[in-house]
Structure formats: structure tokens, C-alpha cells
Amino acid sequence: MSLVEVIHNSAYAAHIRESQYIYPLMQCVHITGLAMFAGGVALVNVRVAGLGSAVPLVDLGRHAMRVAWIGLAMIVLTGVNMAASFLEVFAVSTVMQVKLGFILLALANAVILQRGLAGAGGAPWAISPPDPAAARKWAALGIAVLLTIITLGKLLAYIGGKD
Template sequence: MDHSLGPTGPGWLVALETSGLGDMLRQSLWLYPLVEVLHILGLALLVGSIAAFDLRLMGLHTRLPAEALSRLLLPVAVVGFVMVVPTGILLFISEATALARNPAFLVKMGLMVLALGNIALFHRGTGRRIFDWGGGGRPPPAARVAGAVSLLLWVGVLASGRLIAYL
């Protein structure tokens, strides 16, 4: 982004973008690409582990116990989330005024809120009874719906995130 005329937008966004951190992210040869790589790695861990569990919820690989798969994949998802949040904030700071107006970014944030809400609903609802599902078999319909909704939302997060560069 050309900042020769300076960024425009709400004051708090301009302040973020023109901060020392924002300038450093834009001017460093390696810092921004490093943050972006870490963001993508975090997304791979987060969305990959969620997608694997969602597919199990949807009825695939019923021989794998859902509860054991959850214990395996949840820590991976948490590591991914812990990577995605700070790197995402740094990426936002570097281009705050443009991103705040970017429709793909706004869609990504909206889908992410919905996806996190879906996770919370699952864990407060049918996910609390994961031990009752037994070692295998198809999960209850509410769990299958939660898995399908989750998979669609997270694919939407990834797709809209990729489209940010083009809009």
C-alpha cells in the first residue's frame, strides 16, 4: 500500500497503521513475510484439526472414537488459534485502514465469529455428551449438523482470507 499521502480512515485505525509497529512491519524485508508464514501455519493447524474432527462428526471414519479424536485434535487447534490471533493482529496493524474497508476481510471476520460461536454451541450442547456416543458409529444429528456447519464456515474463513489480496 502506498502511504506517500498517508493512510485515511478512523483515527484509531490510522494510529495503529502509522505506529512504530505498523511501520516496522511494512518496512522490514523479513518481518511481514515471517508473520504471514506463521499466520498460515497457525491456520493450517487450526483449520486442519477442526476439519478432521468435523469430518468425524459428519459420520466419516466411524471406527475412530470421536472422544479420543477430540482429545488428540483439540490441543492442535488451540496451538493454531494461539498462533493465528497475534499474527492476525500484526497483519491487521500493518494495513489497518485498507483492511477495515476490504469486503473480503469483513466477511472473514464475520465467518470467524460464526465459526467460533458454532464451536461454543457444540461444546455446550451435544459435544458435552461425546462419551455417550460410544467408541464408534454415527454421532447424533445435532453433532453432524454442527460438523457440517463448522466445515463450511472454516472453508469460508480460508477462502475469504485468501481473497483479501484481490479486493
């Protein structure tokens, strides 16, 4: 038996799959976490690009990124369990693979923001914030990646996944 089959057929996966409540509740937490991660990262991207300049960049950024990381933890925790419970479906899903690729891009986006906002010797962006005009295209790209992930996530309910 392959590893995918072992996980899919484990008692744990079966428990999630067969319960009337567990999977739907995981989806609820997944969406709440999604709003925290994508919302937080998108708002910091927008701020770096120059919108809302009345709010101090580093203070706002640290606040929003803390929320985003908590959201990511909620997403990963529920996402891994949901994927495991229907692993034979998700493991062969092209939509899922593309979604995971875009998630890596979003993580890169989040790490770049985090590194500008916090560091051992203080926040690099407290001393020299990025030029908003130059940051604009990166911010737009970051937001496009987040929207793509949400779209692909929803698409999984229809193609190569599970509602």
C-alpha cells in the same frame, strides 16, 4: 487523528510494514496455524458426523482440538499484527469484515465441539455422543464456514487487502 490512523502510523506498525522479512514470515505462521485450526476442527466435525468411527471420538476430539487451539493462537497473533501494520487498508475492507463474521461462526463451531469433548464432570459426548445422522448437516456447515474463511483470506490478497 482516528484510532485507525494512530495504529497504522505507529512506529510498531511501520516497523512491520517496512521490514522485508517480518510480514512474509507472519504469513508463513498464519498459514501453518490455519492448517492446524481448520484441519483440526474439520476433522473433528467429520468424526462427529460418523466417519472414522474406529477411532474413539472423545480421545481423537481432544487431541485434534488441542492442536486447533494452538493453531488459533498462531492465527490471531500473526493476524492482529498483519492487520495493524496495514490498518488503514484492512479497517475499510468489506472482505475483511465478512471474513471476521465467518471467523465468529467458526469459533462457535469450535466451542460447541470443545464443550462436547471436555467438561468439569467429564466429556458429555463420552456418555451420549451426538447422533451422526443428525450431526451431518452441522458438520457440513462447519466445514463450509472454514472453506469460506480460507477463500476470503486468499481474496484479501487481491481485493481490499494486502498480499
